Amino acid sequence: MMVQQCDYATLSQMFQRFQAANPEPQGELHHTNAFTLLVAVALSAQSTDVGVNRATHDMFQIADTPAKMLVLGEDALIDHIKTIGLYRNKARNVIRLCQILVDDYDGQVPSSRAALQSLPGVGRKTANVVLNMWWRLPAQAVDTHIFRIGNRTGICPGRDVNAVERAIEDHIPAEYQLHAHHWLILHGRYVCKARKPMCGTCIIRDLCPFEDKNL
Structure with a gap:
């Protein structure tokens, strides 16, 4: 049986606490511009942020634009990212999206979800991360932690990621929408863990309806 949606007052209290603890939450993927953010997020599928940061550290110093990435080439790109999952397919998609950015967008990363999702290897979650982190739009990228x-x-x-995304947009107060995705990811990554949630140190434990608390 699915847990009941928290009411407005409870959500307000939860996010007041998240905000007080971390007023300006930041994503953990290293980037220097919209392009390196887009590539980093695309590479992070089925990989850890730590692993992606390690793989892109040297690469982004020499290829931080679509044109420079095309000069680097697919083989050299593979050498940089071969430690992360699905690296061959990801390298192919990065080169393809770079060519499209150069040909169709004057080398710039587009700022609409539809345009972003038209790029190879870019799904709704990746598009939402870029919209949120670079253009500071209240776009909600639902990963395994948030789900x-x-x-x-x-x-x-929600029964699927789209339903969870709608629940965030429909129920979380507007003043918390911009940072909601980061607060929830960080809470899931470091506190409300999958196997052993750290309920004893959780700042919303008294508001949380989860019955099997790990205290």
Whole structure:
């Protein structure tokens, strides 16, 4: 049985606490511009942020624009990212999206979800991360952490990622929408963990309906 959606007052209290603890939450993927952010997020699928940062550290110093990435080439790109999952397919997509950015967008990363999702290897989650982190739009990228804690805590329950995204947009107060995705990811990554949630140190434990708290 799916947990019940938290009410407005409870959500307001939860996000007041998230905001007080971390007023300006930041993503953990290293980037210097919209392009390096887009590439980093695309590479992060089924990989850790730490692994992606390690793989892109040297690469972004020599290829931080679509044109420079095309000069680097697919083989050299593979050498840089071969430590992360699905690296061959990801390298192919990065080169293809770079060519499209150069040909169709004057080398710039587009700022609409539809245009972003038209690029090879860029799905809705990747597009939403770029829209949120670079253009500071209240776009909600639902990953495994958000899906898990949304359904565990009642913050944003849903049967699939699209339903969870809608729950965030429909129920979380507007003043918290911009940073909601980062607060939830960080909470899921470091506190409300999959196997052993750290309920004893959780700042919203008294508001959370999860019955099997790890205290």
